[in-house]
Amino acid sequence: xxxxxxGAAARLPALAAASGDEILxxxxxxxxxxxxxxxxxxxxxxxxxxxxxxxxxxRRGDTLGLVxxxxxxxxxxxxxxxxxxxxxxxxILFEGEDITAHDKERMRPIRRRMQMVYQDxxxxxxxxxxxxxxxxxxxxxxxxxxxxAVYRERVDRLIALVGLLPDMAERYPHEFSGGQRQxxxxxxxxxxxxxxxxxxxxxxxLDVSIQAQVxxxxxxxxxxxxxxxxxxxxxxxxxxxxxxxxxxxxxGRIVEIAHRDELYKRPLHPYTEALLAAIPVADPExxxxxxxxxxxxxxPSAVKPPSGCRFHPRCPKAMETCKTVDxxxxxxxxxxxVACHLHPGPPVSx
Amino acid sequence: xxxxxxxxxxxxxxxxxxRGRVVAVDRVSFDIGPGETMAIVGESGxxxxxxxxxxxxxxxxxxxxxxxxxxxxxxxDLLTLGDAxxxxxxxxxxxxIFQEPMSSLNPALTVGLQVAEPINLxxxxxxxxAMAMAKDLLGRVRIPDAASRLASYPHQYSGGMxxxxxxxxxxxxxxxxxxxxEPTTALDVTVxxxxxxxxxxxxxxxxxxxxxxxxxxxxxARYADRVAVMYGGRIVEAASARELYKNPRHPYxxxxxxxxxxxxxEAGRPLVPIDGQPPDLAQLxxxxxxxxxxxxxxxxxxxxxxxxxxxxxxxxxACFNDVRA
Numbered sequence: 001x002x003x004x005x006x007g008a009a010a011r012l013p014a015l016a017a018a019s020g021d022e023i024l025x026x027x028x029x030x031x032x033x034x035x036x037x038x039x040x041x042x043x044x045x046x047x048x049x050x051x052x053x054x055x056x057x058x059r060r061g062d063t064l065g066l067v068x069x070x071x072x073x074x075x076x077x078x079x080x081x082x083x084x085x086x087x088x089x090x091x092i093l094f095e096g097e098d099i100t101a102h103d104k105e106r107m108r109p110i111r112r113r114m115q116m117v118y119q120d121x122x123x124x125x126x127x128x129x130x131x132x133x134x135x136x137x138x139x140x141x142x143x144x145x146x147x148x149a150v151y152r153e154r155v156d157r158l159i160a161l162v163g164l165l166p167d168m169a170e171r172y173p174h175e176f177s178g179g180q181r182q183x184x185x186x187x188x189x190x191x192x193x194x195x196x197x198x199x200x201x202x203x204x205x206l207d208v209s210i211q212a213q214v215x216x217x218x219x220x221x222x223x224x225x226x227x228x229x230x231x232x233x234x235x236x237x238x239x240x241x242x243x244x245x246x247x248x249x250x251x252g253r254i255v256e257i258a259h260r261d262e263l264y265k266r267p268l269h270p271y272t273e274a275l276l277a278a279i280p281v282a283d284p285e286x287x288x289x290x291x292x293x294x295x296x297x298x299x300p301s302a303v304k305p306p307s308g309c310r311f312h313p314r315c316p317k318a319m320e321t322c323k324t325v326d327x328x329x330x331x332x333x334x335x336x337x338v339a340c341h342l343h344p345g346p347p348v349s350x
Numbered sequence: 351x352x353x354x355x356x357x358x359x360x361x362x363x364x365x366x367x368x369r370g371r372v373v374a375v376d377r378v379s380f381d382i383g384p385g386e387t388m389a390i391v392g393e394s395g396x397x398x399x400x401x402x403x404x405x406x407x408x409x410x411x412x413x414x415x416x417x418x419x420x421x422x423x424x425x426x427d428l429l430t431l432g433d434a435x436x437x438x439x440x441x442x443x444x445x446x447i448f449q450e451p452m453s454s455l456n457p458a459l460t461v462g463l464q465v466a467e468p469i470n471l472x473x474x475x476x477x478x479x480a481m482a483m484a485k486d487l488l489g490r491v492r493i494p495d496a497a498s499r500l501a502s503y504p505h506q507y508s509g510g511m512x513x514x515x516x517x518x519x520x521x522x523x524x525x526x527x528x529x530x531x532e533p534t535t536a537l538d539v540t541v542x543x544x545x546x547x548x549x550x551x552x553x554x555x556x557x558x559x560x561x562x563x564x565x566x567x568x569x570x571a572r573y574a575d576r577v578a579v580m581y582g583g584r585i586v587e588a589a590s591a592r593e594l595y596k597n598p599r600h601p602y603x604x605x606x607x608x609x610x611x612x613x614x615x616e617a618g619r620p621l622v623p624i625d626g627q628p629p630d631l632a633q634l635x636x637x638x639x640x641x642x643x644x645x646x647x648x649x650x651x652x653x654x655x656x657x658x659x660x661x662x663x664x665x666x667x668a669c670f671n672d673v674r675a
Contacts, residue, residue, distance in 0.1 A: 069538035069539065069540065069541075070538055177627045177628070179627065180627075207393040207394055207565070207628055208393055208565055208567070208606060208609065208610060209393060209605065209606060209609055209623065209624040209628065210623070210624075210627070210628070211609070211610075211623075212608075212609035212610070212611075212621035212622065212623035212624070213623040213624075215611070215621055216620055216621055216623060219620070234538070234539065236539075236613060237568075237610070237611045237612060237613045238611055240611070240613065240617050241611035241617050241618065241621070260617055261617065264613065264617075274540055275539065275540065276613065277543070278539045278540045278542065278543040279539055279568065279613055280543075280566070280568030280569050280571055280572035280573075281568055281571065281572075281612055281613055281614050282567035282568045282570075282571050282595065282607065282610060282612060283571050283595050283612075283614075284571045284572075284574075284591045284592045284595055285592065285595075285596075286571075286614060287571050287572045292543075292547070294540070294543050294544055294547060295540050296544070298508050298509075298510050298511075298538070298540075298541055299538065
């Protein structure tokens with residue numbers, strides 16, 4: 001397993017999405033938010049370093065999972081890639097084009113190629129609009145509605161594509177369950193035939209028995225339409241199931257990125273290890289045998305991240321250097337990169 | 351088996367809603383043994399939380415009403431106790447921990463005061479002594495620097511620390527039973543593990559029982575001795591945790607297990623979802639509530655509701671058909 005992976009990709013830099021057609025490259029992305037005080041005289045009292053130097057690349061047709069606990073910057077990264085948040089620094093290359101400094105007008109055609117599916121299927125659909133109009137809205141906004149008959153048929157096809165029944169097009173969001181609403185959100189995201197879909201916690205608001213329906217739909221659509229996904233979630237089991245590669249984030253940084261099986265079988269960063277150990281497996285016999293390495297404390301504030309390695313105050317393996325020296329993301333070969341003093345290597349090329 | 355600490359018999363709780371009468375908990379029976387951790391697992395609308403609230407007599411009336419049943423605790427039926435009687439039990443012999451610690455704590459009172467209150471109320475300890483005990487309790491739930499944290503307000507605590515405060519409050523009167531309703535759903539996974547490990551360790555130390563209400567099959571596997579699976583207001587299957595996961599016998603339990611990706615499973619293999627939608631309690635089908643989604647359903651399932659029967663080794667299931675993994 002390991003040797004096979006290493007053999008295929010050993011010579012490739014960790015952040016290149018192995019071989020194939022690269023669709024997205026994010027270089028040293030930073031998104032900082034000013035923290036202000038005062039109503040009349042506003043002054044900046046600090047900076048929230050929500051995303052602080054994130055780099056990755058993504059191959060067409062692949063799924064990159066972004067995992068981490070609240071405040072790690074996974075959603076902010078997704079929004080910045082879509083340019084729905086202004087990057088403070090860094091570069092975003094989409095289909096070979098540097099879109100970091102694109103204005104609204106120049107982002108328009110790009111937005112057709114990258115879309116988003118949101119977490120909350122209740123809050124993200126306009127309750128006064130019929131499903132037909134919700135799904136077709138992106139076509140109208142982008143002036144692609146065209147001939148009414150063709151438009152109608154296109155919307156019908158989208159509704160069928162996500163597994164909804166034809167007569168559901170004339171109904172309103174409140175008539176649908178959470179899982180069905182998420183299907184409506186997916187149909188809307190696919191209306192413009194995007195190549196990249198950023199999914200931000202798309203199943204975490206759904207009941208357990210419904211999650212599998214939606215996860216299967218995502219995988220089926222990827223196969224049929226050749227979609228590329230960034231799948232953002234805190235549920236590592238779901239992310240591992242759907243992703244090819246997984247990036248683990250902690251306080252605005254990627255601390256480890258690897259193939260999903262490598263990451264699960266041989267986690268290298270102590271935070272990845274802690275995250276995996278914390279997630280229970282639905283089998284009492286497996287649970288009784290599993291080692292319990294429970295990490296202490298909680299995620300500190302991104303306003304004042306710890307010195308050195310940001311994980312060091314909680315890390316069971318922390319050494320003296322970890323308190324002062326911030327470990328760079330090191331390329332360990334085999335498409336894997338880790339930011340930890342225990343696993344040194346050449347810095348990744350971004 | 352020693353005599354149970356809590357016996358729930360035939361509990362039925364209904365609500366009058368705009369859409370008609372809803373039976374949220376339908377003839378539910380189970381026991382919790384001393385020192386035992388029992389889990390009730392189910393999805394939204396399964397009746398798991400209403401079961402917990404009914405035991406504590408916390409159902410808002412109207413619109414809700416406990417219609418039938420008995421909840422026997424230490425020889426007394428909690429459902430027939432007067433207000434003073436149930437108040438003497440609540441927070442004293444039976445304590446409850448809720449999902450959202452922020453909305454369960456009073457933002458205007460210091461944490462120390464809130465932890466000391468049940469000790470003062472139920473044990474009659476003077477405030478000075480109750481505060482000293484509160485300090486010890488905060489230390490036991492591993493709140494660093496407990497003495498100085500007594501004077502802090504809830505908003506000065508992080509989410510995980512607030513849930514520790516809730517545990518300290520629950521432990522204050524050395525309860526025999528702690529009911530924890532989705533206690534870690536609002537928390538990050540590393541903090542979830544800390545909190546539940548702590549809760550488990552403390553119940554082991556004090557010998558109290560734990561009723562864990564959750565939707566997470568992983569948490570049940572890690573922490574529970576026994577499990578009841580609820581669907582549409584009823585218990586559809588119950589067994590020891592090991593037995594239930596090894597040998598699930600109800601199609602809904604089997605469906606749940608096949609639809610959840612496992613961290614140690616084979617990645618990328620298609621999940622087997624349960625078809626259809628969770629039941630609408632206001633419009634339950636006749637017969638078994640799961641029958642419209644069940645691949646094994648036969649004609650009798652659509653007519654009458656299968657009773658919960660013992661299939662051996664205290665493994666109960668409510669299904670007419672012989673379904674196995």
